[in-house]
Amino acid sequence: MKSKYVEAAVYKNEQISDCVFRLSVKGSFDVKPGQFFMLRAWGQEPLLSRPISVHDVDDEKITFLYHVVGRGTQIFSKLREGDDISLLGPLGNGFELDMLKGKVALVGGGIGVAPLNYLYKKLSMNEGVEVSFHAGYRSQPFGLECIQGSCSLLNIATEDACVGEKGYIIDYFEPKLYDIVVCCGPEIMMSKLIKKCEAAGVPILVSMEKKMACGIGACLVCTCKTKDGNKRSCADGPVFLGSELILND
Amino acid sequence: MTSVNICGVELKNPVIAASGTFGFGGEFSDYFDVSRLGGISSKGLTLAPKQGNDGVRMHEVRSGMMNSVGLQNPGVEAFIKDELPQMEKMNTAVIANLGGSTIEDYVRAAVMLDKSSIDILELNISCPNVKEGGMAFGIKSCVAYEIVGEVRKATSKPLMVKLSPNAEDICDMAINCCKAGADAISLVNTFKGIAIDIKSRKPVFENISAGVSGPAIKPMALRMVYEVCGCVDVPVVGMGGISTYEDAIEFIMAGSHAIQVGTANFIKPDICVDIIEGIEAFMAREGIKSLEEIRGIIK
Ligand SMILES: Cc1cc2nc3c(=O)[nH]c(=O)nc-3n(C[C@H](O)[C@H](O)[C@H](O)COP(=O)(O)OP(=O)(O)OC[C@H]3O[C@@H](n4cnc5c(N)ncnc54)[C@H](O)[C@@H]3O)c2cc1C
Ligand SMILES: Cc1cc2nc3c(=O)[nH]c(=O)nc-3n(C[C@H](O)[C@H](O)[C@H](O)COP(=O)(O)O)c2cc1C
Ligand code: FES
Numbered sequence: 001m002k003s004k005y006v007e008a009a010v011y012k013n014e015q016i017s018d019c020v021f022r023l024s025v026k027g028s029f030d031v032k033p034g035q036f037f038m039l040r041a042w043g044q045e046p047l048l049s050r051p052i053s054v055h056d057v058d059d060e061k062i063t064f065l066y067h068v069v070g071r072g073t074q075i076f077s078k079l080r081e082g083d084d085i086s087l088l089g090p091l092g093n094g095f096e097l098d099m100l101k102g103k104v105a106l107v108g109g110g111i112g113v114a115p116l117n118y119l120y121k122k123l124s125m126n127e128g129v130e131v132s133f134h135a136g137y138r139s140q141p142f143g144l145e146c147i148q149g150s151c152s153l154l155n156i157a158t159e160d161a162c163v164g165e166k167g168y169i170i171d172y173f174e175p176k177l178y179d180i181v182v183c184c185g186p187e188i189m190m191s192k193l194i195k196k197c198e199a200a201g202v203p204i205l206v207s208m209e210k211k212m213a214c215g216i217g218a219c220l221v222c223t224c225k226t227k228d229g230n231k232r233s234c235a236d237g238p239v240f241l242g243s244e245l246i247l248n249d
Numbered sequence: 250m251t252s253v254n255i256c257g258v259e260l261k262n263p264v265i266a267a268s269g270t271f272g273f274g275g276e277f278s279d280y281f282d283v284s285r286l287g288g289i290s291s292k293g294l295t296l297a298p299k300q301g302n303d304g305v306r307m308h309e310v311r312s313g314m315m316n317s318v319g320l321q322n323p324g325v326e327a328f329i330k331d332e333l334p335q336m337e338k339m340n341t342a343v344i345a346n347l348g349g350s351t352i353e354d355y356v357r358a359a360v361m362l363d364k365s366s367i368d369i370l371e372l373n374i375s376c377p378n379v380k381e382g383g384m385a386f387g388i389k390s391c392v393a394y395e396i397v398g399e400v401r402k403a404t405s406k407p408l409m410v411k412l413s414p415n416a417e418d419i420c421d422m423a424i425n426c427c428k429a430g431a432d433a434i435s436l437v438n439t440f441k442g443i444a445i446d447i448k449s450r451k452p453v454f455e456n457i458s459a460g461v462s463g464p465a466i467k468p469m470a471l472r473m474v475y476e477v478c479g480c481v482d483v484p485v486v487g488m489g490g491i492s493t494y495e496d497a498i499e500f501i502m503a504g505s506h507a508i509q510v511g512t513a514n515f516i517k518p519d520i521c522v523d524i525i526e527g528i529e530a531f532m533a534r535e536g537i538k539s540l541e542e543i544r545g546i547i548k
Binding site for chain 2: 004005040044045046047048049086088211212213214215216217218219220221222223229230235
């Protein structure tokens with residue numbers, strides 16, 4: 001039994017765009033892309049830890065990319081080098097790399113690009129895999145440092161047309177060109193893309209981000225509906241086959 | 250030193266993981282040695298499997314959280330077959346938490362659990378998140394009297410009745426449950442509360458209200474536990490917002506025999522061990538040999 005609850009120190013925390021920060025934490029972690037950690041950098045308040053996906057891992061640190069939206073992420077944004085942070089994880093199933101063969105399209109919406117970065121890094125080391133990256137943002141793109149320049153195909157769309165195509169990335173995305181699609185973004189985006197992929201007969205994997213309390217499968221607050229009954233996004237997911245899920249429109 | 254006896258069942262210490270916050274124990278055994286616990290109360294069971302509620306199930310509030318899980322569980326039969334064998338091996342007291350929507354369902358499930366190896370049956374007449382039954386049994390003490398009496402007839406297992414803080418009169422409720430045959434009382438379940446999303450101008454939860462738990466409810470829970478300890482003779486297991494050993498000691502000083510830890514398990518998976526070790530260190534520091542020395546001391 002190895003406790004996956006560790007106290008660690010912040011390596012670096014930098015602002016990379018309007019409300020987006022990149023936080024690295026010292027330590028060596030064995031993580032699968034698509035897995036996440038419950039992070040905590042405070043005592044009793046806020047009460048719960050915050051689930052954040054793994055953005056990158058190397059020998060000496062683990063990196064997260066996060067959007068500042070509320071109390072918890074605001075506290076994260078104030079962290080400085082050497083500050084204490086607790087990590088519970090890695091949690092969740094992550095992406096099964098063996099499933100991702102041939103022409104693989106990664107499709108991210110906003111902060112949804114965060115976990116796809118690490119997935120991209122792992123996939124691009126695999127032979128027989130050709131990865132393309134498709135990212136949609138409201139405005140200025142972020143989180144593409146590793147992908148830009150190394151990815152043979154990078155499509156960007158922004159709602160305000162400041163970079164790339166104008167509008168939603170999935171409107172410019174053609175599933176038929178790929179063997180498998182991976183998507184992480186707002187639920188509405190994933191839901192639309194699942195439909196599009198189904199129509200094209202292309203399998204799709206999505207990462208479901210439900211509100212979580214325990215993160216380890218005990219409290220059942222994070223369930224999503226699947227054809228096989230309720231499943232826990234934290235422990236059975238967050239990665240699900242699009243064809244498994246029953247989504248609201 | 251910290252062992253306690255709850256209706257004939259010896260617990261190695263007074264710290265029990267609360268129902269609905271600890272699954273069936275397995276999820277946590279990856280994080281710590283769950284045999285350290287005094288006991289584990291299972292996720293709330295019902296006779297038939299239940300999918301639970303739709304929509305948002307969790308909302309965080311200041312110093313607490315709200316949940317609307319709605320007793321999602323595999324049903325008593327699957328519990329006995331698939332979960333109980335592993336729980337038995339955890340070397341801690343196994344408490345089956347039982348909910349339901351009709352008296353017949355409660356009784357049939359209790360009969361099945363009676364034949365199983367569970368140590369204690371915790372009758373949940375206090376879940377605020379199911380539309381029928383659940384907490385409805387835990388508001389009026391005459392209704393509670395009836396259901397506890399029927400379940401009492403159905404089982405010879407030690408019977409602990411879990412009260413709702415939403416009861417009309419918590420002492421009257423506890424007294425009636427004891428009259429109907431409860432061997433112990435546990436309290437409190439979650440408080441009924443509401444949250445509103447001001448942007449969408451809609452309630453956060455599909456059922457509008459949901460159950461509030463965590464540190465925010467501790468003073469109210471402690472008061473209720475204190476009052477109930479003063480009006481019944483059976484052991485009382487207190488809970489509501491306990492997240493430190495100091496909280497646990499407060500409940501014991503208010504009269505609790507044992508305590509349960511719920512929401513705090515989400516803060517840190519092995520928080521129960523911190524609480525157990527904290528109690529032991531406190532006792533050593535203060536020269537307390539047995540919890541009896543401080544139990545109900547504020548009376
Ligand atoms: C598996 C998973 C991976 C995630 N990965 C990332 C990531 O890599 N980068 C990133 O920026 N965000 C990610 N999120 C979303 C992130 O968890 C929330 O934005 C964050 O919890 C908000 O916390 P807060 O205190 O700032 O906001 P508040 O609104 O103050 O939070 C209140 C409560 O709501 C919960 N909550 C709020 N928004 C979300 C949400 N979108 N998903 C889940 N819970 C939420 C919080 O955890 C907290 O309990 C992920 C969520 C999940 C479930
Ligand atoms: C997510 C969640 C699920 C719960 N499910 C149950 C349940 O199935 N049966 C039950 O008797 N109580 C249930 N409870 C109530 C807890 O067991 C406990 O009574 C309550 O949360 C108060 O304690 P706390 O403040 O330490 O959490 C649940 C609580 C939470 C937070
Ligand atoms: S967050 Fe508790 S089961 Fe998923």
